[in-house]
Amino acid sequence: MKPSPEFYSIIDYSASNAEDQAKIASAFAEIQKEWVASYPGYGSARFLASTDGLIVRAIVEWETEDAFHAFERESDSKGRMAALERAFRELSTQGSRQTFVPIGEVRP
Numbered sequence: 061m062k063p064s065p066e067f068y069s070i071i072d073y074s075a076s077n078a079e080d081q082a083k084i085a086s087a088f089a090e091i092q093k094e095w096v097a098s099y100p101g102y103g104s105a106r107f108l109a110s111t112d113g114l115i116v117r118a119i120v121e122w123e124t125e126d127a128f129h130a131f132e133r134e135s136d137s138k139g140r141m142a143a144l145e146r147a148f149r150e151l152s153t154q155g156s157r158q159t160f161v162p163i164g165e166v167r168p
Contacts (some may be wrong), residue, residue, distance in 0.1 A: 065103045065121035067128050068160040073153045074114040080151065081109040084116045087147045092120070096139040101127020116153075125161065 071090065075081045085107040092105040101128030110117070122128040148154065 064162075065123060066161065067122040068162070069118075069120040069122065069128060069157055070160060071118040071120070071155050071157045073116055073118070073155045075116055075153065076111075077112065078109065078113040080153075081113060081116050082149075084151050084153055085109065085118075086167075087151060088116070088118055091140070091143050092118075092149060095129065095135060095143060096120070096141070099131040102131070128159070134158040 071088075073084050075084055089105065089107060096102060096105070101123040103123060105121075106119045108117045108119070109115075120157075144155075
């Protein structure tokens with residue numbers, strides 16, 4: 061059984077409309093697949109589109125905060141940063157990231 065995530069990186073990307081949301085989610089999903097998903101401790105990335113068409117939220121799950129920081133230290137920062145900058149430029153978007161740890165959950 062896969063362990064529950066203990067750490068989340070949540071990134072909000074700006075969008076102009078719903079059509080742009082799909083393009084942004086697709087581009088950043090590819091970056092996750094190519095540059096992030098193979099790292100130990102990576103859980104998943106989920107992309108949500110706001111109903112007003114203005115935000116794409118990426119929720120990236122990590123097994124631990126240490127796994128996330130190891131990824132940041134060890135990943136090919138130049139290649140990953142170039143891919144991110146290209147996506148930001150081509151899609152006319154910006155991103156802002158925050159990190160979180162779970163403190164509670166309600167289930168049926």
